[in-house]
Every structure is written in structure tokens, then in C-alpha cells.
Amino acid sequence: MNFNSKGIKDKISSGLSRFLKQERFLYKKTRNEFVRVEGELSFIFNMLFSAWSDHYSISVRLYISHKKVEKIFEQILGKSHSLTLGNTIERITKSPDGRRVVNGDMAILLIQWEDIEAALDTLKGYYEYMAKPYFEKYSSLEALNDIFNKPPFDYCPAHVGGALDNRCMKGLIIARLVNNPNFLELVNTYDEAIKRTMNERSIEKYYQVREFLSYNRIG
Numbered sequence: 001m002n003f004n005s006k007g008i009k010d011k012i013s014s015g016l017s018r019f020l021k022q023e024r025f026l027y028k029k030t031r032n033e034f035v036r037v038e039g040e041l042s043f044i045f046n047m048l049f050s051a052w053s054d055h056y057s058i059s060v061r062l063y064i065s066h067k068k069v070e071k072i073f074e075q076i077l078g079k080s081h082s083l084t085l086g087n088t089i090e091r092i093t094k095s096p097d098g099r100r101v102v103n104g105d106m107a108i109l110l111i112q113w114e115d116i117e118a119a120l121d122t123l124k125g126y127y128e129y130m131a132k133p134y135f136e137k138y139s140s141l142e143a144l145n146d147i148f149n150k151p152p153f154d155y156c157p158a159h160v161g162g163a164l165d166n167r168c169m170k171g172l173i174i175a176r177l178v179n180n181p182n183f184l185e186l187v188n189t190y191d192e193a194i195k196r197t198m199n200e201r202s203i204e205k206y207y208q209v210r211e212f213l214s215y216n217r218i219g
Helices: 005-023 067-077 089-094 115-137 141-148 164-177 183-195 200-215
Strands: 026-028 033-038 041-051 056-066 085-088 108-110
Touching (some): 005 026, 005 041, 005 115, 056 115, 067 164, 067 200
Antiparallel strands (some): 026 033, 033 041
């Protein structure tokens, strides 16, 4: 097998498949990711393979999709990427409280064929000690409500990731789904937060979501 992008992907995906199959994950080749579906939730272990002049690298990103949240979101605005929350593994891991964003670099470097076995061991460790606790922590709507709908509101918490407009819109959807008693207060808070995007389309979409949630029963 050649030491090139395809050879590396094939070797990594094969080795990791045997490991993650025990955790009920399936490999999706087109997106280089492992996915496990449990009820309303999809847990995603995504790998970004990059080729450089003298080496290759693998960066890991973790995502969670909640079917009910995304169904409501798409009902209002149309098709989306269907990812409710997620971030790079370094931002998820290095944040002391899940909210504060701390940058870092946990990319795995591969310079020669012999580095692949070490990379597999590292990826298994990333899953066992970082991804698995993250997936377990946010496996309920109540947990999503806690990370989305508590301060800070001027940026996306590390464990939520993505753009501020999505945080505002999905935060309101989640709040309604769990019957958050502070819903009206959250509306006022997100009304101010969405202005920080300074993006007319984002603000327009936010108000579509807010209007829908104000006049329709969901759940």
C-alpha cells in the first residue's frame, strides 16, 4: 500500500473501524467519519485528512446532531447541515468548562508509513478519553439546554461551536422543547446577541425562527 492520501485513509479507516465497531459506530467513507445513531441523536467522529509538502496530517472534529432540533430548524428554514453542536477536538478538550474557548493544536502528523500505527493509537485515545465523554455529556435535550442557554451569550461556547446565529436559533428551539421557564428572557437575550453578527440574512433567519416558536406548538 502506498504512502499517499488514499493509502493513509484506507489504513486508518480500516484500523479504526475494528475499534469503533465495538462502540456501534459505522464508517461513512465520503465524509471520512464514524457515526453512531441512538434514538434522536447522532454522534459523529470526523477526521480531516490534509496533505502538506513533506507530511500528512489528521485533524479530529466531534459533532452531535439531534433529530428533533434539526427537524424543526429545517421545517422553518429549509435544509441545513443538520449538525446541532460540535467543534475541533482541541477546543472541546482544552476548554476548562465547556464554555470558554481555548485554542490549541492536536493534529496528528504522519511523515512515513510507520507513523500510521502510532496515529491509530492516538485516534483511539482521542475517542476513549475525549470524544466518548463529550458524546455522553450531551446525550439529552436537558444537557443541550444547559450548554446552549446559559452565559456567555456574546459568542459560541467551545462545546457548541459553529456560528453565533445558529447558536441563537437552535438555543431557542431547544429551550422550547424542554419548556425552559426563562424562554422569554432568552428571546430578549438572543435578540441582542444576533445583532452582533451584523449579517442581514442571519438576522432575518433568526426572526423567522423566533416568530415560528412564538406562534406554534412544537415537541
